[in-house]
Amino acid sequence: MPAILRLVLPVLLLALWIPGARAADEVLVKLTIKDHRFSPERLEIPARTKVVLLIRNEDAEPEEFECVPLRREKIVFPGGEIRVVLGKVDPGEYPFFGEYHAATAKGIIVAK
Template sequence: MRTRLALLLLPFLAAVAAPAFAADPPEVALAFLGDRFEPAEIQVPANTKVTLKIENRSSGAMEFESKSMHREKVVPAGGKATVSIGPLKPGRYDFFDDFHPKIGGVVVAR
């Protein structure tokens, strides 16, 4: 009886678990070097969620900010941060370090 119940539940479990595996968003590494972002241009697939793995390799705090993607996150000196972006429509989305507004880069979704 109990086994049968478990067997009956199995498809539901699979249905719940499957998207979790399927939707694991692609990761893109982004480093802040103090005077520039590396890479300064990031290519991502359009209409898909992407995870940015940001590493601050400078000796000062940095704030990853983007008005076009609605993101702002402070990354302490030597720290790491994860920022989920998208799904983005095809296009160019700028980002910058809010503490050094002249240092920035662009995310290109296609």
């Protein structure tokens, strides 16, 4: 086996293996916006585990998911779906809201 192949092959195998390992450690949590409300309003997630929110907007107007303590803010267009990576969250409670309909679009993330 050529020397270059002996050096490159382990790196390529590692590169192929790592994405699979990361996907297995990821938790996907679904959140829906309908009638200017988030559903569910209370999200329980595992603490210190990579969490990705999949947010779908079923309203005819855009909404903005905002979680100030976790520094996440993203617009969800009507009929659209977005992914918000929360990362590994410490145990605790983190309020979130929809900036465009803050009176009704609100909830809390509870990391346990």
